Amino acid sequence: MLSTHVGNSKIKRMMACASASLLLAVSPLGGVASAQTAAVPTLTVPDFTAVVDKTEGSVVNIRTTESVPVRNPAMGPNGNDPYDMFRWFFGPDFVPPGMPGPRQRNTPTPTPQEKERTVPRGVGSGFIISSDGYILTNNHVVAKSNGIFVTMTSGKEYKAKIIGTDARTDVALLKIDAKDLPPLPIGDSNKLKKGQWVLAIGSPFGLDSTVTSGIVSAINRDTGDYLPFIQTDVAVNPGNSGGPLIDLAGQVVGVNSQIISQSGGFMGISLAIPIDEVMRVVEQLKAHGKVTRGRIGVQIGPVSDEVGKAIGLAKAEGAMVSNVEQGGPADDAGIRSGDVITRFDGKAITHMTDLPRIVGATKPGKRVPMEVWRKGKTVTLQIKVGDMPAAESETDTEEPQAPKTAPVDALGLKVSPVSEAVRSKQKITGGVQVTEVQEPAATAGLAPGDIILTVNDTDVTGPDQYAKLVAGLDKSRAAAVLVMRGDQSQWVTITPGK
Incomplete structure (x- = not known):
């Protein structure tokens, strides 16, 4: 019987309706079936206590410190000698009041030394991967x-x-002087599926040993970074960085790294680095201290x-080559601007971002x-993989100059020959240079000075x-x-004018 009392009536109605829906079912003939014959699906929420008991002791709190300058009281507001202004007006021999004896000409003014102090920098998380620290x-x-400083759950x-550290994948490997520590078992992030429970x-x-749960929202989430991320709805906030993402088997499947937020706090989307990628980095950090x-x-x-x-591709897949570095591995192998790389070392390039990950993992x-x-x-080439440098220099481009002679064509372009200087610099043997742009080429983004290599x-x-x-x-x-x-080279599409 449903209560109609004021105050708790809505809550009682909801509870009663929920109970009724579990007890009654509508029969195919429109009648009411008994509870014994109704097929009511049973939903269960996993119990995480066993997983937490098994893994919590392997997760650590990490706090860091940094040095900051401390202004010496004897120094001015900008960190300078406060009497420099007086010496600018009265000359270098000016003696501040209370200082003994005249200064000798050309004797530099002693500058008070700037001091430093150590202050807390931040708090993060981490986890043990081996018993030796x-x-x-x-x-x-x-x-x-x-x-x-690493703090265990025991305090x-x-x-x-x-x-070693690797900024590109946002991974750091630390070592503490300890033995017989409980490492977390490493799982297989390649086996993750959408909807799977994770912790x-x-x-x-700064709230140590906090456990949150959720599901895998997406895998191989491309955010423009070097790695594909695991996207989850697990609550991750500042301080969770570096902590483990754990499956229900108690194995690490990712390292919590980023959140997508407009407020700085959790908004339902968190990103973790796949543990398979992380462990490849760890192997190199252990061996060489760098990647x-x-x-x-x-x-x-x-x-x-x-x-x-x-261009005749069955699917819009692969990585379009827009520029080939002169003298680089691709140049030596015969790669050209406009080529679409579809496979590398036997691995398919489905998305553009697959290529840098696969190449980067190649020795x-x-x-x-x-x-x-x-x-x-399809053309198969052999390429010798080079070593990625710390930084790459930019190549200056030559400002093209060409006469406007040819009439506007069906693409809306006027073109002229490419000068020998530009051909030599760009390492091209043909092409024409755009001197004037009208529709439809203007809508496609072409501009004077562009070089057309292929139609x-x-x-x-x-x-x-x-x-x-x-x-x-x-x-x-x-x-x-x-x-x-x-x-830079890029394919564009232009529909010829009538």
């Missing part, structure tokens, strides 16, 4: 610190040293559906096969041959045009 955390937790604290243990806002990655010397972009169809000096889509067919599957050798190519284009479909701007 190796601990994993995020690079951003320990970066720019002068002291790292015992250790001073840690950095074995996070860490120190959000060595492969490189091939190309700049790449995505393949759009429109461009993929225009420098190794020679591997690479498949590219070029002029409507559909045909390389451009000069203005006359280019004019014939454009005149023969099918005006009912878009043409794929490979355009070089500076040292």
